[in-house]
Amino acid sequence: MKIKLKIWRQESPDSKGGLVDYELDGVSKEMSFLEMLDYLNTTLIERGEEPVAFEHDCREGICGCCSLFINGRPHGVGAEITTCELRMTAFENGNTIVIEPWRAKAFPVIRDLIVDRSAFEKIMQAGGFISANAGAAPEANSIPIPKELADEAFDAAACLGCGACVAACPNASAMLFVSAKISQLALLPQGEVETKRRARDMIAKMDELGFGACSNIGACEAECPKGIEISHIARLNRAFVASAF
Amino acid sequence: MSILDAKIPSGPLADKWASHKNSVRLVNPANRSRLDIILVGTGLAGAAAASSLGEMGYNVKAFCFQDSPRRAHSVAAQGGINAAKNYRNDGDSVFRLFHDVIKGGDYRAREANVHRAAEVSNQTIDQLVASGVPFARDYSGYLDNRSFGGVQVSRTFYAKGQTGQQCLLGAYSGLIRQVAAGKVTMYPRRDMLEVVVIDGKARGIITRNLVTGEVERHSGHAVVLATGGYGTIYYLSTLAVGSNGSAAWAAHRKGAVFGNPSFVQIHPTSMPQLNDYQAKLTLMSESLRNDGRIWVPKEKEDKRHPNSIPEDERDYYLERRYPAFGNLVPRDVASRAAKERCDAGYGVGDTGLSVYLDFGGAIEKQGKKAIENKYGNLFEMYRKITGINPYEEPMRIYPAGHYTMGGLWVDYNLMTTVPGLFAIGESNFSDHGANRLGAGSLMQCAGDGYFILPVTIGDYLADDIRTSRIPVDGPEFAAAEQEARDRLGRLMAVDGKQTVTSFHKRLGKIMWDHCGMARSEAGLQEARSLIADLKEEFWSEVKVPGRQDRVNQELEKAWRVVDFFELAQLMCRDALDRKESCGAHFREESQTPEGEAQRIDDEYSYVAAWEHKGAGSDHVLHKEQLEFENVEIKERSYK
Ligand code: SF4
């Protein structure tokens, strides 16, 4: 099939970017969305143009690298998928597809569709861990954990750190990302000890880095590729309130 | 004298590690902060090492090519991580785990290293649980286990089908904690281009900043590579698109000997290739073989829908050929058996290059809910990619390039033949012999990083406590930087017409056809000449667009493909030299009358360690003879 693409091109962090039109013939429904971009890049290189830079690695929905804003939605259409899991079966001959990078003050563009998500790293460094030195751990089965709690912690731990929640949020809030980590660690006895300090420090860092506040819109949950639930934000709020005392 | 000294401690197998730990030299805590350690690669092995070394007080400079260590391809390990906890009371023990790994590796791994890996496995689980890894639990609240290919006990810990992701995120959290503490400095978005050797010791690296294009110098008292495997040499593999062998190859060019390069595991349960555009193959966890049954139709080229092929017209060929292990035979055996059926014309799907993995019986017996609990996310992943619902009809699977048992040769201390240059995790050759058992990779990576390297590197650094920070302005750094710059410049200058990827695909095809699941003298010879031609064509026809001084993903790929040409040659050379079949290395000339792999122990019971002699010169083979004092060498039978 033949599709029209409007793709954000930007030379470097401080240059001005804009949408550029491309027509691409010979697209197959069997391609994944990123294979379609690979194909576009092949044609661009063969024409002597520079390919579109975009981020990807595992291409199986597990690493969190891929991060495209497709037709106004992070990771495009489809429930609970990453960009790399999106297939061209979602599109028809003649469709126009607009592809942009994540948009958020805290995620500046590096080139074309690649953004800098190091703000997430900084939030994680502020407290997204359990202070357990290697060698100091007790026997793994010494603390039984109710299966329901372990399962719930697992669901929160599935967060990829992709940033779609920020890209989806009109306030560019990082609350879903932060709450997933706080929830996971608060649910486990090993991590619960540090909950208050963790919540306080991670939220302070998030505010400092220019992410917006959460006003309960819920767009993050709707676009999260891993189905991270907004209920974690409530748990975070409770931990945060508790940390104030 | 051979350049290989494995430095295996004396004494009984079970005491070696304990006595080694007691005898290695220690570095005083006050001195550790004056020592810099460069760590390249921050997957499970690298992140675990960074957190341990940081906690001990060393200064760690950690590098990765992704934007964050959390993205490393350890995330994709699905099925689990082994440990000898014996929680199931099913007779497991450190010795049994050791024994299974040695046997699974077809008696081509070093006993002492494998035993140590088994020993630290239990502590690794403790550490990961303490770090917040949400492993699966049963209703009692205790940790759950499952069994995995090639063994008869349940020793695999798992977190749904995302065990690697969860283990990596656990180790990553330890790493970022050390970043916050100021002990680890992260250098993300960097490719390592060269190792810098000064007075015979590894003292630094040259990197390319993937954002600015800058070629940078970094120094340290020691360099650790945790850069994973090179399975992407086949182009299509289960690895991440960015996984590559260039850091290991750079070390090899500077004198680190390469062990068993041709030992590559072809994973039996990947999704089959769907079309020519495909950039990678997606793995379906081996854990699926616990409940799924593998079959092909008994009739050749049977085009009926699988659900309408009656039970007695199905050939459950693994159960037929290997009644004792059935669908749980090790990976190499399962892969070859699939290839055998497809080559003989029984394969299914449009291309005839796939077999069925069927859950119909399991769902009938255990209920859909139970199967969903165990494999829900894998089924979902399969459905998303293929549009087929595996709850209703069998999956189609085919083998794919996966894991490299080969890698940098290391001694018992995990040090390569370049003093001060260490290799951990998949990047070394040490633990899996000629074939890795399922759930062994996470075990080795975490063990190497958390508990082994931090001990052994101290012994090396004890000599360096009076060595001040290594300056980066010396002639060795300048020369290494120049080498890197020259090669980058040469790549940009070719200015041909063909994309880097087109060369990579062609190389991958050559390797898959001739140095994949089955290898022969003639095929390998042909591959060597094809690779040489392809390399020549590359240097006159490749097009690397754009500029060097900013993001240039084509340049990154081109650098990696150049190293793959060299590595591919060495893999073929190694495969040619080893005229026996063992583990994943199947020489067509060496098989039993029933078509099983035929080892030749009295000739090939060694690690093939290849020394680079400079561009244009032939590699030199060194042999590390393997001694088996604690296991009886047997024909590896799963019948
Ligand atoms: S919460 Fe969801 S959308 Fe946000 S970073 Fe995690 S996985 Fe991505």
Ligand code: FES
């Ligand atoms: S590329 Fe890894 S999640 Fe998409």
